[in-house]
Amino acid sequence: MQTQLMIHDGTAPAGADVPRTGGIPLAPAGFAWPVCGSSCGEPLQFFAHLPVEDGVLSVFVCQNDPGACEFWDAESGANRVYLFPRDGLRPVPVPEKGLTLLPVTSAIRTHLVTVGPEEIDPAEEAAPDAYDLARSGWRREPGERFGKQREVLGSLGGSPSYLEDDRVPGCPSCSGAMEFAAHLEEGLDSRAAMNLGGQLGYVFVCRACREGAFLTD
Template sequence: MTTLLINHPETDETATDKSMFGGAPSAPAGHLDWPTCGQCGGNMQFQGQLQNALESSLLLVFMCQNDPGCCEEWDANDGGNKVLEVAAHDLQLVTPSEDGETVRSTRYGATLVSSAEANYDRARAQWSDAAGQSPRQVLGKIGGAPMWIQHDETPECDACGQPMQFFAQLEEGPDHRTAMNFASGCGYVFRCGCTQPASGKFLWQC
């Protein structure tokens, strides 16, 4: 079985507790220490947030886009991206930093659709055919195992040293004009619950 993330275009711009891409992130009381790039030192760009219903939390994904391609933002350990986990209570939209490329203006949501097909690529194609929609309307998947474009790059947790748990695979988005920048590839989100809040890492392949 594969749990697909399907584009939901009628997004409530004020929603805070759901999986969303673009726009502003959500955090308790609207407070968040905006992450900065470990390479250039500038503020990162918010890519999206993923609901973790089991832990009642959100995973917020950031990536440096101040000078794309120069901050090794594809790597899980080089400081060009960041995953933050926040508790899913008292959520408010965070006011983005005005310094740097910090937000993508188009915001869209996602609904979860289950497919009996275990292979992500086939599940995505089957949904597209059945729905009569472009495969770009599939935003990725939650859980299961990653479908690597290249070799396995499962990162290790900085706290416990163990391989992190795969959480989500992300496509760039439904419209190339507002897409995340994975060089036409996929992003991969990982999480480890050995600390509170949990630690997360992100990488992309093309």
């Protein structure tokens, strides 16, 4: 069982075209910064720039009034996910109001964790969760240090951790079920972290329609 974890790798330039959380979003010409459609109507906060095989996933989540704006709901309008083509991306002008940027831009490196059958508890009745096992596996990698598991910023591909099938979002364009793309953890510390209420974030995408969705558990 293999999982491609995303690991905190120091800081990154705010506008770099590299895997990162925070910084300034890169988008095609003419892109308008998204605003919250749930309650506050303010600009969303940029969360993550994730280069993938067929483009770049760009994730935004409302942080202006987290108790009122339902950032955890894929259909609330309080978050947005875009799948941009890789070519022609440029920094997006940042709105002057609203909570739009994280204080720290965190670089991401990927790390493939392989969990062997001997590491799976045969007494467990439910099927093992690949992401949960991979996070535990990373903690046991050489170089043990305090808080090491918080360095895991999520994962790319695979299957959504403990998410019920009826919560998989449908594409608003074609009505088909979206494909799971990534997990996103809140972040390493208060300056680098998105407030997700202590929950795990899930990124979905319809590659045919280039539509995306975000929700939390």
